Every structure is written in C-alpha cells, then in structure tokens.
Amino acid sequence: DTEVTQTPKHLVMGMTNKKSLKCEQHMGHRAMYWYKQKAKKPPELMFVYSYEKLSINESVPSRFSPECPNSSLLNLHLHALQPEDSALYLCASSHSSYGEFYEQYFGPGTRLTVT
Amino acid sequence: AQKITQTQPGMFVQEKEAVTLDCTYDTSDQSYGLFWYKQPSSGEMIFLIYQGSYDEQNATEGRYSLNFQKARKSANLVISASQLGDSAMYFCAMREGWNSGGSNYKLTFGKGTLLTVNP
Numbered sequence A: 001d002t003e004v005t006q007t008p009k010h011l012v013m014g015m016t017n018k019k020s021l022k023c024e025q026h027m028g029h030r031a032m033y034w035y036k037q038k039a040k041k042p043p044e045l046m047f048v049y050s051y052e053k054l055s056i057n058e059s060v061p062s063r064f065s066p067e068c069p070n071s072s073l074l075n076l077h078l079h080a081l082q083p084e085d086s087a088l089y090l091c092a093s094s095h096s097s098y099g100e101f102y103e104q105y106f107g108p109g110t111r112l113t114v115t
Numbered sequence B: 001a002q003k004i005t006q007t008q009p010g011m012f013v014q015e016k017e018a019v020t021l022d023c024t025y026d027t028s029d030q031s032y033g034l035f036w037y038k039q040p041s042s043g044e045m046i047f048l049i050y051q052g053s054y055d056e057q058n059a060t061e062g063r064y065s066l067n068f069q070k071a072r073k074s075a076n077l078v079i080s081a082s083q084l085g086d087s088a089m090y091f092c093a094m095r096e097g098w099n100s101g102g103s104n105y106k107l108t109f110g111k112g113t114l115l116t117v118n119p
Helices: none
Strands: A004-007 A010-013 A018-025 A031-037 A044-050 A053-057 A064-070 A073-079 A087-094 A110-114 B003-005 B010-014 B019-021 B024-026 B033-039 B046-052 B064-069 B074-079 B088-097 B105-109 B113-118
Touching: A004 A087, A010 A018, A018 A031, A018 A087, A031 A073, A044 A064, A044 A073, A044 B105, A053 A064, A073 A087, B003 B088, B003 B105, B010 B019, B019 B113, B024 B074, B033 B064, B033 B074, B046 B064, B046 B074, B074 B088
Parallel strands: A010 A110, B010 B113
Antiparallel strands: A004 A018, A018 A073, A031 A044, A031 A087, A044 A053, A064 A073, A087 A110, B003 B024, B019 B074, B033 B046, B033 B088, B064 B074, B088 B105, B088 B113
C-alpha cells in the first residue's frame, strides 16, 4: 500500500479564518513533507518532518504552522492567510529524509482558496 | 546550488507511439538521485521511475525507461506505446542535500512538460 491521504480535498477560507489540513500515511515512513503548488508551476517544498521532528523549514511565513503528532500524521495549521496563498497543498512521505535515494509518495492534495 | 531543466513546455504524441521527455540537471554532488513524476489534472503526483547516480544501467519500469547519460548530465524519460491516460504534466526531480554537510535531503523539481497523447 503506497497511499497517502489528505483531507479535505477542497477548502475555501476567509483571511481571518483558522483551518487545518491533514495528511496520513500507513507505510511506516519516517519522513513527511508539505509542498505548495501554484497553477502550472512545480511543487515548492515548505516543511520536512523527520522522525516527528521538524528538520527543514523553507522560510515559510508563520501563518503556516506544521505539526506532526505521530509518525503517521501530519497537519498544516492555517491562520490569517492571504489570497496569494491559494494553491494546491501536497503532502508526501518517504522512508527517510536522510538519503538521496528514497522516493516520495504524494497524496492527492488539498485545493485551497483564500477569499 | 542545483538546477533541473526541462526545456519542453509541451509535447504531443500519437497514441501507441514512443515519446522522450528531456531533463538535464546541474549538481556538484557525487551522489544524487533522479526521479520522474506524473501529475494528471486531478493533482496527485505519481512516482514513475528512479535513477541513482551510481547506477550503471538505465532504470526501467514497465513502459517507462530513463535514458541516463551521466557525463552529459541528462536523465530523459522515455514512454513507450503511449496511451491516452499518459496525458499529464511530467516533472523531473533531483534529490539534493539540503544544506552543506547536512544529512537531510530535499527534492527539487523542474518546471515540467505537459504531454498530450492524441488518439
């Protein structure tokens, strides 16, 4: 089973709302990732969790707050977003983040619209 | 710094024919991994194939093969016997070390090639 699930599939939120994106994998992977993808662009890495600890933060604004409650779950808490934050948010997981050879498996994404 | 270049914004191929999607990369690392992903309009990124820098043989996975030319720093994806369902965006990506001397690695993507398979 190489499935990564994400909820919700679509989310519309106002700039003053607080919402959360959820990601789950049951492949025993110890690295999980959040990416942001704008239309017709490649995914851009936001955060990497390795063994439930934040290991990479690509200078993401503080209105995005990641959380890794356990090795299977990854959340992205959203607060006071801007319309330019509207994008497809992809979650991924891999066996490890400590080597260059491990493929990442992606979830279907959450399409976020900020109004 | 490392860079992935996909020079073909869009490609067209007839059903049942083969197509090659180009990818060149630039890295100073001796050890690296190259990946191809497919992204249909639904949005999910689907892992297709992987090539390690030390692998001497080109990777193959079903109808997908990777034409790896290390000296030229190219890693082209070949899709044989194209199907209508192959119509999608294809991304070449490389796994690189995140910071100098560090142990974390991240995936950096090229800009992608939009493949359209015509019946």
